[in-house]
Amino acid sequence: MGFMNDRLGQFMPTGINGTNMQILHVDTANALATTLLPSHMQSLICFVLEGTLEVNMLGIPVFTINMHSQFAVRAGQTCHVRNLGGIRASLYVISVSVALQ
Incomplete structure (x- = not known):
């Protein structure tokens, strides 16, 4: 298993056998900007390491999530997150x- 450090807000995957671990820093510079979490053919489990995020997924009411909380994104589902605080927000x-049939 590898470790990565992302200082520019880019996905830097590392992992084993179809499982990847990534740290994503969500921008604070523009309060209206959202960041897409690309799920494509993967299910995502997201843990908020720091900050407060607004999560917007198609077909699900928008919700707010804070540090030490988690949420999941089904494979193929569109998900955007937006930083609501004045500090950096980070997601693990x-x-x-998954094989979609």
Whole structure:
């Protein structure tokens, strides 16, 4: 298993056998900006490491989530997050490849 440090807000995956672990820093510079969490053929489990985020997924009411909380994104589902606080928000994202049928 690898470790990565992302200082620029980019996905830097590392992992084993279809499972990736990533740290995503969500921008604070623009309060209206959202960040897409690309799920494609993967289910995502997201843990908020710091900050407060607004989560917007198609078909689910928008919700707010804080540090030490988690949420999941089904494979193929569109998900955007937006930083609501004045401090950096960070997500630890675990993606697991799935076979869509």
